[in-house]
Amino acid sequence: MKNSWKKMMAVIFSTTLILAACGDGGEKAGSSKKYKIGVTQIVEHPSLNAAYDGFKKALEDAGIDAEYDSQIAQGDNSANTTIATNLVSAKVDLIFANSTPSAQAAASATSDIPIVFTSVTDAVGAELVKSMESPGGNVTGTIDAHPDAISDTMKFLKEQLGAKKVGMVFNSGEQNSRAQVDAVKEMLKGMDMTVVEASVATSADVKQAAESLIGKVDSMYIITDNTVVSALESVISVANDNKIPVMVAEFDSVKRGGLAAYGFEYYDIGYEAGQMAVKILKGESKPADLPVQVPQNLKLVMNKKAASILGIDIKDEWKAELVE
Known part of the structure; x- marks a missing residue:
């Protein structure tokens, strides 16, 4: 009898422990970690902001509970470096670097914390x-350079607008910009077209740089230079006053007055970067093993008002998507 009682009590005790363990396990399985995401952005303008929105939406769609520490350098490289250092000190789970300078500063600040970038033109350079295929290290992301964007833009300027001298205002201290200017120069070899450069250091220099091109160029091409794009209206004003068409490199700049762009949505490359971040946060992949992604769906978008100001008739054969 005593033995039977002991056996019964042992079974009850064991069952209680099992149920308790299952209960604990259920709570852990149902709980989710709150991730701290550090965000560093070189300057505030619509394209970069759209990329950030896309990034956050990707994490939200994946069910990632994230707290964001977002900081903008406002074009100041010393502030950019400080932001990266502060995010590392805060021991964030992942850094989202929105622009080439932001990504470079973050990469210099840590080799341990995963970094996912976007709005970078030449990740290798x-x-x-x-x-691109095997990033290595703790950094990967999405670039904002479609392989056909520059060639299609230059062909359009020459074949449709008869341009021969292309003015380019850019920050020569930004690697992202230097790479694009060099790519344009390379593209124009053999096309009977030349580039006329106007370098700036800050957004305050942009209008004067644009004015310096008047009389020297018959068109302008504004690339994805953060310094210049943040003051784009200065270029548009000078160009319109002198009937010079301004091709741009992304759609938000078309909406702000640029004539046209062969481009893609920055929201989309931000979203794709966010999907990469999800894989890293969930432990499914490491940055070193995630290939850098390129934009998809290149298309021509034109500004009807800008075309009207310049006296340009938009042809059906261009198959352009129009904005006001």
């Missing part, structure tokens, strides 16, 4: 990754 900026020494962020070893190669």
Whole structure:
């Protein structure tokens, strides 16, 4: 009898422990970690902001509970470096670097915390990754350079607008910009077209740089230079007053007055960067093993009002998507 009682009590005790363990396990399985995401952005303008919105939406769609520490350098490189250092000190789970300078500063600040970038034009040239296919290290992301964007833009300027001298205002201290200017120069070899450069250091220099091109160029091309794009209206004003068409490199700049762009949505490359961040946060992949992604769906978008100001008739054969 005593033995039977002991056996019964042992079974009850064991069952209680099992149920308790299952209860604990259920709570852990149902709970989710709150991730701290550090965000560093070189300057505030619509394209970069759209990329950030896309990034956050990707994490939200994946069910990631994230707290964001978002900081903008406002074009100040010393502030940019400080932001990266502060995010590392805060021991964030992942850094989202929105622009080439932001990604470079973050990569210099840490080799341990995962970094996912976007709005970067030449990830290899900026020494962020070893190669597009195999990044290596703790950095990967999405670039804002479609392989056909520059060639399509230059062909349009020459074949449709008869341009021969292309003015380019850019920050020569930004690697992202230097790479694009060099790519344009390379593209124009053999096309009977030349580039006329106007370099700036800050957004306050942009209008004067644009004015310096008057009389020297018959068109302008504004690339994804953060310094210049943040003061784009200055270029548009000078160009319109002198009937010079301004091609731009992203759609938000078309909406702000640029004539046209062969481009893609920055929201989309931000979203794709966010999807990469999800894989890293969930432990499914490491930055070193996630290939750098390129934009999809290149298309021509034109501004009807800008075309009217310049006296340009938009042809059906251009198959352009129009904005006011």
